Amino acid sequence: MRKDAERNRERLVAAASEIMRAEGGDVPMELIAARAGVTRPTLYRNFPDRQAMYEAVLERDLDHLAAAVAAGDDPLAFIRRTAEMMRVYDKFLASLVDMPDYDAAKNQSRMASVLAGPLTTAQRRGVLHLDLTPEDVLVACRMLASHWKLDDEADFERVFERRFALLARGLLADRKLGA
CATH class of the missing domain: 1.10.10 (Arc Repressor Mutant, subunit A)
Structure with a gap:
């Protein structure tokens, strides 16, 4: 090119x-x-078309996510970054209807492969449960990123921080958050 x-x-x-x-x-x-x-x-x-643009933006964001988690020392940073990225992509869901060839499984597989390395590192350090899979992390991140009506808080940043703290306590392997 x-x-x-x-x-x-x-x-x-x-x-x-x-x-x-x-x-x-x-x-x-x-x-x-x-x-x-x-x-x-x-x-x-x-x-x-819109799908080609969407996929290029997603690919770029996944590349940035992979680089960021590869460079980071915080064992939970990759979970936070993934959830924050999913929060952004929630805004795109309305346009997915117009993208019949969108391969969600391919993109989820790519995300899982990006998360596999940092997850393994955190597990080896004894920070995260050994039985967690990259797919489990994706589910947890999806829960963090979703806009639920159950939250009794108008400020989504506060909601996100509360959810992250709760989730982190559940994922940590017999350690206290921040210890």
């Missing part, structure tokens, strides 16, 4: 990520092109 074409693609993915985080996945594609400073033909040459 030519350097300018590669830069345009990166700008499009960055713009899409920014806009989709703020407004959800069902934003006009032309808004993404405008934010990236490229023409509509450039947008559609790189991303023929």
Whole structure:
């Protein structure tokens, strides 16, 4: 790929990520092109439809997640980062209806593979239960990220922190949180 074409693609993915985080996945594609400073033909040459854009943004976020958890020392940071990423992707769910070829299993498998290394490290350190699987962590992260009506709190940041503390206590292997 030519350097300018590669830069345009990166700008499009960055713009899409920014806009989709703020407004959800069902934003006009032309808004993404405008934010990236490229023409509509450039947008559609790189991303023929919303699904291709969504998958590129998800791939980028998974790459960032993998790099962040690989570099971190906090054994619970990967759980927090994954849950925070899922919180963002909840905003995209409405647009998934328009993406019949979306392969959720493939993306879940990729997420599980990203989490496998940090999970194993935390288990070897004796921080997390040995019987946890990457899929268990994904379920826990989904629970953290979901907007439930059961929460008696208007501030979702406080809700998220409360859920994270509760979840961490349940996942930790016979250790106190913060010990």
